[in-house]
Amino acid sequence: MSITFAIITCSSTRSYDEDTAGAALEERIRANGWTLLGRIVVPDDRVAIGDAIIEAAADKADIVLTCGGSGLSLSDVTPEATADVCERKVPGIAEAMRASSLRITGRAMLSRAVCMQRGTTLVINLPGSLKAATECFDAIYEQLEHAVQMTAGAGH
Numbered sequence: 001m002s003i004t005f006a007i008i009t010c011s012s013t014r015s016y017d018e019d020t021a022g023a024a025l026e027e028r029i030r031a032n033g034w035t036l037l038g039r040i041v042v043p044d045d046r047v048a049i050g051d052a053i054i055e056a057a058a059d060k061a062d063i064v065l066t067c068g069g070s071g072l073s074l075s076d077v078t079p080e081a082t083a084d085v086c087e088r089k090v091p092g093i094a095e096a097m098r099a100s101s102l103r104i105t106g107r108a109m110l111s112r113a114v115c116m117q118r119g120t121t122l123v124i125n126l127p128g129s130l131k132a133a134t135e136c137f138d139a140i141y142e143q144l145e146h147a148v149q150m151t152a153g154a155g156h
Helices: 020-031 046-058 078-085 091-102 106-110 130-151
Strands: 004-010 035-042 063-067 115-118 121-126
Touching (some): 046 063, 046 115, 063 130, 091 115, 091 121, 121 130
Parallel strands (some): 063 121
Antiparallel strands (some): 115 121
């Protein structure tokens, strides 16, 4: 099954060239035979992140992966930006990422990542570090095709 993705790295300190987590996610998407519509870096700004999610959904991304901005720093606003522009919560995906990550580090409980739907686009908040982003993606990627099928109206 073909899935289209967009990657939005949320960071005021990282440039596109320094975005190792986004680049690694791009590699994983391509390795699964899926399509990447685009990968961008936006500042840790609630409106900028929300606008980038809206644009990716309008470009018909099945899944938007945000990378970064889901921790406890006051500048981490990705979950709030996601909630601002999405309609429906999909808590099980974020729960699965935290549960998987907790087997690796207790600090996973500090993640505020969310997963939500904007229309037919699934938005998944991933951590910003290379290690954590790829571990979380690896914990959920096998369910993404089914998630996209369900969002498109397919049966269980």
